[in-house]
Amino acid sequence: MAGKRIFIVEDEAILLCDLEDIVAELGFELAGSASSQDEAMDLLSAAPQIDVALLDLNLNGRTSYPIADRLIAAGVPVLFITGYGRRSLEGRFSECHVLQKPYDEARIADALGRLLGTHG
Template sequence: MTSSGETMMAGRRVLLAEDEFIVVCDMIGTFEACGAEVVGPASSVAEALSLVEATEDLDGAVLDINLQGEMVYPVADALKLRGVPFVFATGYDRSVIREDYLDVPRCEKPVDMRLIVTALFHELDRPEE
């Protein structure tokens, strides 16, 4: 990471919803190296929903589309209601994305974790509509 990369997420609280151990370890390391405070990780939809409800100052999230066989859309819905930006990090192609979330950035796995950080950073930096 460059020095700007090391601080691009400084002070941001980011929920990670991912059920693959190796992937989530890589995500945690990358986000923490960029200055983020990781919330979770959550390996199930129920766990992710609990974290969303329990974390008042959540800045953003990275969601795997499928967590232990359950689609992550209830978590996406909860984040959207709270105005929390998120990106999808998934092995699924675009055809699986629910129509109302086609505009959400999708990083297709396997992916360089820095690309996920950058995608979320751009979502956090977007002006509210």
């Protein structure tokens, strides 16, 4: 996973910082991070190179679906993080990977490894 660029969207500041620390420990480079749907869409407009995205599903009452649509259209794999589980995803995202909250570094490493095809 070293050198891969990751984009993170999480609306809870403490969790966002935690995720940034975890992915840095795993060897990722941060392509960008956002705490809202609008902020994420603005950052994506700058067209950073992104290898994988980690998206909280619920962003202060809005979903991360528009962000996921844009990333998927660009060929970027998406990992949804949610406390609601896979059943909370809209059908068009049924093939996306999901990580249920609460999580830890090992579960994130495993999920990202599976998503990127580096193990499992």
